[in-house]
Amino acid sequence: MKISILGAGTWGIALAKMLCISGHEVTVWSALAPEIEHLTATHTHPIFPDIQLPEELCYTADTETACKGRDVLLIAVPSPYIRSTARSAAPFLEKGQILVSVAKGIEEATLFSMTEVIEDELGPLVSEKDLKIAALSGPTHAEEVIRSIPTTIISACSDIDTAQFIQEIFMNTCMRVYTNTDIKGVELCGALKNIIALASGVLSGLNYGDNIKAALITRGLAEIKRLGVELGCCEQTFYGLAGMGDLIVTCLSVHSRNYKAGILIGKGYSPQESAKEVGMVVEGINAIKPAMRLSEKTGVELPIISAVNSVVYEGASPAEMVDRLMQRSMRSEI
Numbered sequence: 001m002k003i004s005i006l007g008a009g010t011w012g013i014a015l016a017k018m019l020c021i022s023g024h025e026v027t028v029w030s031a032l033a034p035e036i037e038h039l040t041a042t043h044t045h046p047i048f049p050d051i052q053l054p055e056e057l058c059y060t061a062d063t064e065t066a067c068k069g070r071d072v073l074l075i076a077v078p079s080p081y082i083r084s085t086a087r088s089a090a091p092f093l094e095k096g097q098i099l100v101s102v103a104k105g106i107e108e109a110t111l112f113s114m115t116e117v118i119e120d121e122l123g124p125l126v127s128e129k130d131l132k133i134a135a136l137s138g139p140t141h142a143e144e145v146i147r148s149i150p151t152t153i154i155s156a157c158s159d160i161d162t163a164q165f166i167q168e169i170f171m172n173t174c175m176r177v178y179t180n181t182d183i184k185g186v187e188l189c190g191a192l193k194n195i196i197a198l199a200s201g202v203l204s205g206l207n208y209g210d211n212i213k214a215a216l217i218t219r220g221l222a223e224i225k226r227l228g229v230e231l232g233c234c235e236q237t238f239y240g241l242a243g244m245g246d247l248i249v250t251c252l253s254v255h256s257r258n259y260k261a262g263i264l265i266g267k268g269y270s271p272q273e274s275a276k277e278v279g280m281v282v283e284g285i286n287a288i289k290p291a292m293r294l295s296e297k298t299g300v301e302l303p304i305i306s307a308v309n310s311v312v313y314e315g316a317s318p319a320e321m322v323d324r325l326m327q328r329s330m331r332s333e334i
């Protein structure tokens with residue numbers, strides 16, 4: 001297959017390397033020309049300087065070159081750049097191409113998932129060119145995938161044939177791919193688990209124990225599921241890899257930038273300082289306001305997400321965040 005990866009961050013590069021090793025013809029595109037120059041000159045990524053990327057991997061800063069003649073376009077930029085990336089690609093899209101989002105977020109202005117943002121931005125082009133739009137999500141840290149460490153992921157699309165087509169492309173000895181037609185549920189899990197991971201980091205930063213972290217993961221899942229079911233998603237999605245799986249890895253892994261940002265907040269850094277220290281987009285912080293608006297819109301209570309909101313946007317201290325969650329008045333039924 002001919003595949004382009006739009007976005008040269010850690011996740012885009014890890015997937016590019018994996019697909020290249022699987023024998024696909026892969027090109028990486030970035031809106032930032034210096035990134036392409038660095039990759040072309042060194043065949044390494046600045047975050048993984050010790051990993052040599054395959055010689056066959058191609059790089060371009062030209063959007064037409066990236067889109068032309070490709071079977072699949074993988075959109076691998078952080079959520080704030082999804083719309084602008086879809087807009088850049090739009091004039092060069094060709095009939096029957098499959099667009100796959102791997103970003104995890106909710107657009108603040110519209111409350112759209114990432115594939116909904118792409119669909120909205122492309123408008124009538126989607127049916128005119130018979131484009132298919134899918135999402136890949138799950139417990140998948142780039143730091144492990146780039147080292148070919150076994151990983152699982154969900155290929156999500158309302159059209160099962162497209163989900164299975166993507167499954168075939170990504171399945172190899174290091175990656176096992178499952179399918180799910182509940183794309184909204186899969187994407188909601190990917191966006192909201194990052195907020196729970198911030199809370200998990202805060203608990204670590206406060207030197208709290210494992211009991212409360214187990215409670216956080218369990219109750220975090222209950223909260224995400226409650227909202228998802230109200231939004232029409234399938235309950236089973238939340239107990240699968242995109243839900244429980246991704247929540248576990250994000251809340252516990254040293255590779256999670258949301259968890260790292262939370263640790264710093266727990267240690268007394270401001271949310272702004274912690275995001276700066278982490279140095280990359282912290283999707284959990286971006287997702288808080290849209291999640292709060294979804295809670296308002298649906299009337300579904302999100303106690304953990306509200307508590308994280310109180311620390312990030314309302315000046316509450318990390319210890320106050322936990323006290324708030326332990327209050328007797330908080331919801332305590334299943």
Ligand SMILES: NC(=O)c1ccc[n+]([C@@H]2O[C@H](COP(=O)([O-])OP(=O)(O)OC[C@H]3O[C@@H](n4cnc5c(N)ncnc54)[C@H](O)[C@@H]3O)[C@@H](O)[C@H]2O)c1
Pocket residue numbers: 007008009010011012030031032035076077078079081084085102103104105140141142143280281283
């Ligand atoms: N890193 C992971 O392990 C991982 C795993 C699964 C999903 N994701 C999701 O994938 C998405 C990308 O994550 P990442 O870790 O690769 O992020 P990253 O911070 O490493 O990516 C930054 C990249 O985004 C692109 N970019 C920056 N500014 C841009 C702009 N103005 N316009 C267009 N592109 C721009 C550049 O190519 C840059 O390298 C996120 O939504 C993340 O949640 C990441």
